[in-house]
Amino acid sequence: MTGLRWGILATGGIATAFASDLRTAGLDLVAVGSRSQQSADAFAARFDIPRAHASYESLAADPDVDIIYVSTPHPMHHENARLALEHGKHVLVEKAFTINRAQAGDLQRLAAEKGLLVMEAMWTRYLPHMVRLREIIEEGTLGEIRAVMADHTQSLPTDPAHRLNAMELGGGALLDLAIYPISFAWNVLGEPTGIQASARLIETGADAEVATVMTHAGGAISTTLSSSRAAGPNTAYVIGTKARVEIDRVWYSPTSFRVVGPDGTVIEEYRSEVPGRGMQYQAFAAEGAVERGDVSGELLPLPVAESVGIMGTLDEIRRQIGVTYPGEE
Template identity: 50%
Template sequence: MTVRWGVIGTGGVAHSFVADCTAAGITFVAVGSRSQERSDAFAAEHGIPHAHGSYEALVADDEVDAVYVATPHSRHAEDALLAIGAGKHVLVEKAFTITAAEARRVVDAARRADVAVMEAMWTRFLPQSRMIRQVLAEGRIGRPRVVEATHHQALPSDPAHRLNDPALGGGAMLDLGVYPISFAVDVLGVPTAVSASGTLSEQGVDTQMGVVLTHEGGAQSVLHFALDVRSPNTASVIGEDGRIDVDATWYTPTTWRIRDRDGAVVEEFDGREELAGYAHEARAFEEMVTSGTHEGGPMDPEETVAVMAVMDEARRQVGVRYAADAEPGLEAPPAVP
């Protein structure tokens, strides 16, 4: 079965995703935008046969099997539910939604409709992530005790930019913090405690935040992210008998090495490749669609809800509030199956 993709949204991430995936042989048949002009231009640039002037028209297209949602965070839940309601499988760009409550609604709706839904956390599918899971399973660095990761970028400071607008889910957390938090949960599991401290902009969104997560058995994750500074952005998984160091930029195809307890390099790897990271997650999602197995794998929907709940709690401690926070939420991060 060839999965035929449609795209909701025509912004920068949609261009990158479609370009990378098209180069890998993935099939796109339609794009939808709230502007017919933007939709036409996107379709022409990427060789997509159908351009729709609304999201409703895109999800109603009978030739579309799966929808990639690439709109701003504030629209993710609405647009995902629209596609699910039309019976489409849905890959939703990170952060999955604004809150855990929204994420729960999307995941539950997908289950009722018997369609696949997944967060487009491309890092989970990169070679270094697959290697880390394998090394931990084999016990090569002993019991993991610490995860360290940063995500720092110098991004636009214009108050009107979506990154700085609380109405659009602005701030460092949803754009940048989701990477190290998801990474920590992937390695050490859903945390049992969250401690966060941060700096807010005049608009009320987080410009910087430090988060310490405590995991089962006392392991910890030490994470920092910011949208007003730039750093090498490296990551480490530290075990009792060694560690894994992932080079800049750790959340993209890069290089990494395994070290023993004394710091000596045991093995080195190079995950830089022609096949871009977006294609890895798209192929994994296509496998979910064609196999009929709509959950599990490197980015299980329940783990996405758990990550959103962690981010909810960190934002609460720092004082970042969105309109969606007024809706009923979850009492605690749910268990991961």
């Protein structure tokens, strides 16, 4: 590891989980920034962070911070990541990367201009069971991959003002939940060649349920279902001509899977043993990319170019289901 000095921008629930895993992994968490000194101080005290900033600008300007984790709601990602990049910091940006492809492309260009890493915090990509899954696919154990199926379905707050439902906060199942299985489909099958999407919108205009059927190279198919109003199995499958992988719930967090042959024979079983939630693995990957000088992220499980492409897929899904966020043209 490079020993990068981490700063965390914002102090919500996902920032709390990330800070906990950074501490579990022994990484160097040196600063936090919030919109109020009180919130920054409380977060710093909880995680023994030496510097607490009362603004995001102050955090970005901190000379002792090398990389900033942006954990604000989706519509703020672009502005906050841009702030960090403009101050010469590497950036790990919570998923979804931004709210649209145009913003994602802007971050990619700015990072390239400044020779900095900008990386989407799709932590699932970096978990040990996903690393092993990619190895199994590369080894040819599954044969030709014909299908990917995954759901991300939860029963979440129905308050219209909650960030999951408020359009001004990028509300809806798509950016918060569907990003997981859609990113997974991209990871296994590559960029979709065709997209069909359906959704149910609630009174705020946000999507409570969204389903996709996407075609990929060679005619392979992926299907995803995401919901913020009903909890489903949260499992995933990769189906090949020689074998399939069955990933247990919750498939996007540390879990187990089986490689199963056409006759039902279990070829391999994998069980995760991960300290904490597992968000430290994306931090390891970010530090490794900086150490290698791979600031374009080409060697990462989720390079920035792919994050930009995934945002394009989400844009097309939103076009089909009729979801537009405030301020978009």
